[in-house]
Amino acid sequence: MTSADAPPHPAHRPSADAAPAPATPGKVAIWLFLATEIMFFTGLLGSYIVFRAGSPPTSYSNLYAPAAQLDRLKDARGVVLGAVGPDADGVAGAIASATGKGEAEVARILAAAPHGVVNGLDEKGAGELTAALGKLGAKAEAASLRTSNWPRPYDPLTNPLSIDLTTVNTFILICSSATMVLAVSAIQQGRKGRCSLFLLATLVLGGTFLGVQVFEYHELLEGRSYPIGISPTGHFTPEVSLFASCFFTVTGFHGLHVAAGVVTLAIVFLGSLLGRFSAQDFGAVEYAGLYWHFVDVVWILLFTIVYLI
Amino acid sequence: MSDAHVHPRPRNPLTRYVFSTDHKVIAVQFLFSGLIFFAVGGLLAMIIRWQLAWPWRPVPILSKWLWSAPALGGQMPPEFYNKLFTMHATIMIFFVIIPILTGAFGNFLIPLMIGARDMAFPKLNMFSYWIMWPGFAFLLASFFVEGGPSEAGWTGYPPLSTDPHAAPGSLNGQTYWLLALLCAGISSLTGSINYITTVVMLRAPGMKMFRMPMTVWSLFITALLQAFALPVLTSALVMQLLDRTAGTNFFSPVGASVGNGPAVTGGGAPLLFQHLFWFYSHPAVYVMILPGMGIASDVISTFSRKPLFGYKPMVVALAAIAGLGFIVWGHHMFQSGMNPALGATFMVSTMMIALPSAIKVFNWIGTMWGGRIQYTSAMLNAMAFVSMFIIGGLSGIFMAATPVDIHIHDTYFIVGHIHYVLFGGSTFAIFAGVYYWFPKIFGRTMNEGLGKVHFLFTFIFMTGTFLFMHIVGWHGHMRRIPDPTVYEFLRAPGVVWMNQFMTICAFALGLAQVPFVLNFFYSLVAGPKAEANPWKANSLEWTTASPPPHYNFEDLPRVFHAPYEYSVPGGEEDYLPQTSPLPPNITLDPVMA
Amino acid sequence: MTEADASLPIVPATPAQAAAAADVESHAPYLKILFALFLLTVGEYLFARFLKDSPGPLIFGLVLLASAKAALVAWYFMHLKYERFWVFLVIGPALLMAFILTLLLFPDFVMLPDPLGEPVPATSGEAPRPAG
């Protein structure tokens, strides 16, 4: 940043973003576009909300796969495998002999530890298996059936989402919104270098957000194994439950919007390096900013609705 | 006004006629592709009618290459019938009427009528036309994929549409159908943002909102409807697409399995798609009728040589219809198992739409009342629009009443209703618009005699085709069945006779378009050169040359009054262009005009 | 773009806007908002963590906190504070429609009779006996 960027007498000139913003075609169009985006996300998030609120109370459970028929399983018991311990083969053998489960299914249970769930047991069987696993040096405890109408936050047996990670990621996106508005404010005062710097910061923060989301998707889709209450296949993919369908659709479309925003910001950033914008002509920066903030607002709501509630 | 922004017309034919950013060229592109698809959709309708009149009889000529199934002896496979009505409706609604009304008329008229040089975003405008082409491609390609095109109806209800095992057309045809609709939707969305911005920002000096012609008002409100409702359909189509391709569970109930297919996890609700679909598709029927109302208002006022009766109430009625249109979608779902409390709400809100609709009808009649009516082809079509809209509107009230709807739901009564609104309403409005603005668009005049022949036969055979649908529908004739004669009560001679009569009228209706096509193309090439203002009309597009120069106006016009000052007392002529000041002794009624 | 700017009204700044103009020179307001957003995010996190087993207060509090965050971003970062009425004319109807659509979906997907709460006849084919 050089002092040549700064306008000669900033204090005497009313800053453009404080003046009553005149309506320009670009601004009318971008707000209309945002209105259409509001309606688009209403379709997705509204569907999520009514699915979430109207889901029957036995849709998800700690012991059975989502959407399993639980009416006759009220007395079902299971065992939660907290740690496999030294004798993995022994543990697998004990589970297989107690439940008659096949090799692949047992392997999934072991992989999901510390939240591996063995189901299909009655009270006696659960007690015996817990004792047998304890003898083998594994950590295990018996669990009774607990149902809910939706995966509960902070419940690793039904909900695979990491709230800690995503809270940090939320704040990263909020920070990128702040740097974006600082970039707009800088160019409104004619400080071109400062504007480019803040645009770059926004770009980096937005890219970080996307990177974390890609990491999260990778973990969910194939990186980790989850217990049966989350997915019968061990991986959290769109088809395993209505929650998974909603999660991937809503966050996926938001992610696509962020990606589009990052591309737009990259173009704007290059434009700012080439000196395309000035205190009189900064429409592209402002419109990209409005879009970026909108994506941020959607995420704020989405984070609360999908992750926390 | 500085004309520094006026560039010369591009010389390169590619940027001049194909990838043009000129709103007039884009309008003509929309018009031509719409009319071509009109022929395709019409042909599909003919095959539908053939099957209904003479079930399972091989279709002359076409059956050989439409379905190559010698085992059936040339008769139509039943699922092909489903594909026919699905694609007929899809093409007519999403690729004919909406693109012609908003794409062609909207593009051509909005800048010219408000005195702008082009749309606010010419490149976006070009994009909104060319994004239709992937849509066209998906639509046409779906005829050639395994299983053929979609057969889930134009409404695409799950589970028939989402489960690939439900029907041959749900294999890949449905995916292509969804992609085609998404492309058309993006076109409409970008177009509507462009139209709204243009109307709000680029009006000529003096062109206040309440000096805009009704056509611009209607296109403006139509664009608002699309901007606010269409994204919801987009989200529903996206969810259906993901249900089909990514295995999501939005519209499948728990453990659903269709047609011996594997059970899905499910947990979603088929009814949700209906809600989201109709949240757009009820406003969509207004997208298809409001521009027609605007066109009819302008044509009727011009050829009655009288001010439009109640200009401001007409605008308010348009806005009321549009506003109410957002809270009535459930009237399509009375029979869906929807919560009965919602049914009553939607019934009441739907019936309220009769009020602004009646205001419009009374005002059109009031405009004609006592006028010196000139029965041009455009005027005849506009009058047909009004009368057909009355019939279609009244039969709509039947469906709005839940108890009556239970009797006539999914019968030919509703098929008759929709065709009275979409053919009797929108299509007559399109014809009125084409006859009225053809001289302005192409700079040549259409033949009035051929136009009247076209109108007369279209009107007669349109009535013959669609009127009896109400009667057979009331008699219990279901829609979407390939063979009514399997039912005892539909084998009654009267029903069979009416089905055959409707089919013959439908063929005649198709033939009645021949004079239009001849007239259109002959006039395009060899019609007499049109003057700037052949109809002696007031609005701004008639103040510039026919066809308008690149960038529309030599100098931006200055507007002094609304466009309906016909037969002003003391005036020299019976019309007063918007660019001429009012005579000093005239005061306007502040409420009505 | 054509003659857009020629006919635009230019409105002089009101005293409040002029005051805001002086304020904007330092970036303090934006950083203050960012800090508020930080606090609200932490608040949401703690709220969700410690009230996770009482859905009523959890949803109420979180919706409130999330709305506050969204409103802060929209009001300050998206400059709604400085915008004129027409912007609200654009997004107001969209928010209203969004609300109506979601609200009218509730009767069909949320306010359902509980299928498990209904008395199920012991054997099919036999009419359920009236209670008492």
Ligand SMILES: [Cu+2]
């Ligand atoms: Cu409707």
